[in-house]
Amino acid sequence: MKETMTPPQTPKSHRFGATRFPVAAVAAAALLTLSAGGAAVSAAPVEQTPVPAAPPPQAGSSQRTQPVAPPPDPDSALAAAVKRGATMEEIARLRDPIARTPAEAIRALKAGNARFYGGVARRPEMSANERRAQILSQTPFAVVLGCADSRVPTEIVYDQGLGSLFVVRVAGNVVDPGSAGSVEYAVRHLKSHVVVVTGHEGCGAVSAAMLPAEEQNREPANVRYLLNRIRPAVAGLAPLRDRKAQMREAVIANVRLQVHRMKQNPVIAEAIKSGQIAVIGAFYEISSGAVDFLETDAELRLTPDELRRAANVEDRPTSAGAAAAEKEPHAGEHRH
Numbered sequence: 001m002k003e004t005m006t007p008p009q010t011p012k013s014h015r016f017g018a019t020r021f022p023v024a025a026v027a028a029a030a031l032l033t034l035s036a037g038g039a040a041v042s043a044a045p046v047e048q049t050p051v052p053a054a055p056p057p058q059a060g061s062s063q064r065t066q067p068v069a070p071p072p073d074p075d076s077a078l079a080a081a082v083k084r085g086a087t088m089e090e091i092a093r094l095r096d097p098i099a100r101t102p103a104e105a106i107r108a109l110k111a112g113n114a115r116f117y118g119g120v121a122r123r124p125e126m127s128a129n130e131r132r133a134q135i136l137s138q139t140p141f142a143v144v145l146g147c148a149d150s151r152v153p154t155e156i157v158y159d160q161g162l163g164s165l166f167v168v169r170v171a172g173n174v175v176d177p178g179s180a181g182s183v184e185y186a187v188r189h190l191k192s193h194v195v196v197v198t199g200h201e202g203c204g205a206v207s208a209a210m211l212p213a214e215e216q217n218r219e220p221a222n223v224r225y226l227l228n229r230i231r232p233a234v235a236g237l238a239p240l241r242d243r244k245a246q247m248r249e250a251v252i253a254n255v256r257l258q259v260h261r262m263k264q265n266p267v268i269a270e271a272i273k274s275g276q277i278a279v280i281g282a283f284y285e286i287s288s289g290a291v292d293f294l295e296t297d298a299e300l301r302l303t304p305d306e307l308r309r310a311a312n313v314e315d316r317p318t319s320a321g322a323a324a325a326e327k328e329p330h331a332g333e334h335r336h
């Protein structure tokens with residue numbers, strides 16, 4: 001996979017799309033070869049840049065960062081090891097962790113998104129040897145709970161490569177037993193350093209949760225189940241004349257609600273208390289490619305009304321139809 005550095009350009013001219021995902025297929029093929037007994041670890045050409053160096057520090061919690069494309073480091077120990085055809089174990093040991101603390105993890109995500117929206121995405125996809133070394137373990141530095149929306153592919157938006165993000169995607173980025181269980185696993189066993197609930201501009205799930213009850217009740221039971229988990233966030237929003245501003249407000253209100261739920265999870269709460277992780281929110285603007293982060297207590301705090309709804313009205317059905325859906329919330333495994 002060729003990687004090129006281009007000068008900053010407008011976000012609309014990104015070179016993403018179909019070229020991105022065949023890489024995953026290639027990696028899968030490499031693993032298949034491996035599991036089928038293939039041992040020619042050093043046979044593949046070595047032309048890829050090494051694992052990215054730590055991103056530059058960024059100031060200001062919620063400010064967008066400047067696009068930065070750090071130069072590759074051809075002199076790193078990892079690059080040298082890959083060149084001489086090191087074993088998978090050596091490569092795994094030499095791989096530099098992208099982040100060791102919540103603050104470093106947040107900086108790495110900000111730097112990655114800045115590269116993406118600035119048109120200088122690095123698309124770190126690793127060499128063949130590094131990909132094969134991944135079979136030994138995974139150490140994703142961040143967990144992202146995002147929406148299933150096709151326009152919000154997490155690794156691309158944050159410009160992160162294989163093995164860096166543990167991604168959970170479900171319409172409306174809702175916290176429920178399934179999504180929370182995935183996050184618990186990553187936090188407890190993979191030692192990730194940040195959990196980011198990422199909402200996005202133009203979220204259909206959030207829009208649907210704002211529709212009149214009759215319309216919501218025409219949706220299938222599992223969709224109503226998801227809408228029920230979003231509704232407490234959007235039920236009390238003051239109407240705005242600007243529809244775009246209204247939707248942004250609604251999506252961010254939903255991000256705040258899901259962050260709140262995440263923080264109430266005992267496994268997550270314990271990891272926050274120990275300093276292992278931070279739980280933050282984010283808003284991805286489809287039209288620009290930029291992510292705004294919600295990190296401070298002030299940015300994430302629920303209003304007393306929102307807290308009351310989250311505690312008392314949470315998941316309350318709006319009709320007999322929704323009530324039926326709530327009685328068996330886990331029926332059916334399919335996701336949208």
Ligand SMILES: [Zn+2]
Binds near residue numbers: 171205
């Ligand atoms: Zn969405």
